[in-house]
Amino acid sequence: MFDYKRFALGRIASFGTRYMPFADVASEAVPLSRLLRLALFQVTVGMALVLMVGTLNRVMIVELRVPASLVAVMLALPLVFAPFRALIGFRSDTFRSALGLRRLPYIWKGTMLQFGGFAIMPFALLVLSGYGEAVDAPRWIGLSAAALSFLLVGAGVHMVQTVGLALATDLVAEADQPRVVGLMYVMLLVGMIVSAFAYGALLETYTPGRLIQVIQGSAVLTVAINGIAMWKQEARNRSRATAPVQEFSFLDSWARLAGRTGMIRLLAVIGLGTAGFGMADVLLEPFGGQVLAMTVAQTTRLTVVLALGSLLGFGLASRWLGRGGRAMDAVCLGAVIGIPAFGLVLASALILSAPLLVAATLLAGFGAGLFGHGTLTATMRAAPREQIGLSLGAWGAVQATAAGLAIATGGVIRDLVLAAPAGGTTAASPYVPVFALEGGLLFLAVLVALPLRRGGLATAFGPARAGAADDTGTDCGLAAPGP
Amino acid sequence: MSNDPDKVWPTGLNLREAEEVHSYLIDGTRVFGVIALIAHLLVAVTTPWLG
Numbered sequence: 431m432f433d434y435k436r437f438a439l440g441r442i443a444s445f446g447t448r449y450m451p452f453a454d455v456a457s458e459a460v461p462l463s464r465l466l467r468l469a470l471f472q473v474t475v476g477m478a479l480v481l482m483v484g485t486l487n488r489v490m491i492v493e494l495r496v497p498a499s500l501v502a503v504m505l506a507l508p509l510v511f512a513p514f515r516a517l518i519g520f521r522s523d524t525f526r527s528a529l530g531l532r533r534l535p536y537i538w539k540g541t542m543l544q545f546g547g548f549a550i551m552p553f554a555l556l557v558l559s560g561y562g563e564a565v566d567a568p569r570w571i572g573l574s575a576a577a578l579s580f581l582l583v584g585a586g587v588h589m590v591q592t593v594g595l596a597l598a599t600d601l602v603a604e605a606d607q608p609r610v611v612g613l614m615y616v617m618l619l620v621g622m623i624v625s626a627f628a629y630g631a632l633l634e635t636y637t638p639g640r641l642i643q644v645i646q647g648s649a650v651l652t653v654a655i656n657g658i659a660m661w662k663q664e665a666r667n668r669s670r671a672t673a674p675v676q677e678f679s680f681l682d683s684w685a686r687l688a689g690r691t692g693m694i695r696l697l698a699v700i701g702l703g704t705a706g707f708g709m710a711d712v713l714l715e716p717f718g719g720q721v722l723a724m725t726v727a728q729t730t731r732l733t734v735v736l737a738l739g740s741l742l743g744f745g746l747a748s749r750w751l752g753r754g755g756r757a758m759d760a761v762c763l764g765a766v767i768g769i770p771a772f773g774l775v776l777a778s779a780l781i782l783s784a785p786l787l788v789a790a791t792l793l794a795g796f797g798a799g800l801f802g803h804g805t806l807t808a809t810m811r812a813a814p815r816e817q818i819g820l821s822l823g824a825w826g827a828v829q830a831t832a833a834g835l836a837i838a839t840g841g842v843i844r845d846l847v848l849a850a851p852a853g854g855t856t857a858a859s860p861y862v863p864v865f866a867l868e869g870g871l872l873f874l875a876v877l878v879a880l881p882l883r884r885g886g887l888a889t890a891f892g893p894a895r896a897g898a899a900d901d902t903g904t905d906c907g908l909a910a911p912g913p
Numbered sequence: 914m915s916n917d918p919d920k921v922w923p924t925g926l927n928l929r930e931a932e933e934v935h936s937y938l939i940d941g942t943r944v945f946g947v948i949a950l951i952a953h954l955l956v957a958v959t960t961p962w963l964g
Contacts, residue, residue: 553952553959
């Protein structure tokens with residue numbers, strides 16, 4: 431009699447784990463191609479950011495005629511989830527899984543949330559704008575559906591990015607982390623640039639049908655790209671799966687992380703610096719247009735120059751830190767470069783020189799690149815292996831909140847000065863306080879960061895943590911009993 | 914073949930692992946179901962079908 435059971439088992443055994451979504455072993459050296467593939471999740475994050483903040487921002491206001499203030503509130507909704515990034519990171523650190531996975535489930539869940547948000551978003555926006563029969567529908571349906579879709583996408587983005595970065599950190603040796611950070615930032619930029627052009631081309635002739643196609647197409651693309659990104663990336667860890675349950679509350683874990691020398695200070699630097707650099711993101715283009723009378727094509731090029739500067743910054747930081755540089759040096763240098771950059775922006779308004787503004791933008795981008803890379807690398811190096819998720823969650827929470835608040839504050843300050851009776855004396859006057867504030871924030875960031883650079887503390891964020899005094903007691907992290 | 918009572922034939926997973934894989938399937942189906950329901954409701958509001 432044909433032993434079908436033996437036959438099937440033989441086939442399955444020869445199948446191996448070739449078609450399984452997890453890696454065979456946690457190999458020591460992860461090839462660059464695999465890291466590149468993992469970094470694809472940043473492409474979908476960039477895609478979601480551009481779609482929401484860039485494309486839909488315009489489509490909702492211009493084509494769908496939704497009030498601008500309502501659009502601003504909707505786009506700000508995902509920020510509500512930013513502080514929860516620390517919690518998500520902590521949960522992925524301590525996730526109990528019989529399969530021995532801890533990052534993949536969260537990336538998958540985040541991807542599903544992102545997909546779900548994009549799947550209902552076009553219809554929610556159409557209802558919100560009163561398209562078709564929706565004119566007669568009660569207002570709350572459109573409002574709550576749109577809010578839900580933005581919340582879902584936002585939560586998904588936060589989840590995917592936090593846990594994806596943690597997985598990337600898990601995968602590589604500490605010496606290679608700067609390379610990974612650079613890769614992640616570059617992929618985020620690439621995703622944003624490519625999708626900005628793609629959305630622009632696809633929505634050139636707007637129809638409601640096209641809007642549905644584009645957003646739902648993004649949903650499918652998100653699942654596909656994230657699926658490719660996480661395939662076979664995380665190895666199953668049997669010891670983790672069978673380890674006895676240890677209950678650690680989030681607060682315990684947080685207290686442990688925050689108790690590490692320089693951690694809170696590092697987070698403060700991240701918040702101040704990100705706010706300083708972030709405020710310019712949305713104001714550089716209107717500044718160029720209104721003050722220096724640049725055309726739309728020229729101001730768009732300004733954004734490209736900013737991205738180019740950031741790329742240079744990431745590249746330099748990757749090489750520098752990869753060769754053993756200290757992360758806090760890059761952070762300080764980035765912030766220090768940013769201060770004169772914003773000074774030059776103001777100077778360009780005084781002498782009405784567009785080339786000077788372009789140079790200042792390049793410099794600001796370069797500083798932001800160095801600063802961003804430095805802070806993320808420092809965060810990775812500052813945390814023990816067991817708390818990488820929590821640490822990167824804290825980085826993301828501070829960074830996303832600071833950037834969001836900065837963009838909002840920058841806009842509010844500009845509008846307030848414009849509205850003030852003496853405000854609109856020159857075209858530049860609404861922007862002067864904003865750029866001055868940015869310089870001030872960066873100055874503060876440098877002040878807070880300097881003690882981290884000086885003395886023995888800096889070794890905590892250097893490549894080799896062996897000599898750091900604070901490592902000996904706490905490196906066992908979660909393995910040690912709670913306080 | 915596999916006489917380990919804890920192993921679920923023919924996957925080679927043990928019971929806890931199999932249940933976890935199953936939980937992802939169930940959760941995914943639920944989430945996609947709810948999303949599809951909401952999407953259909955919203956489409957029905959803009960362009961009603963079934964009168």
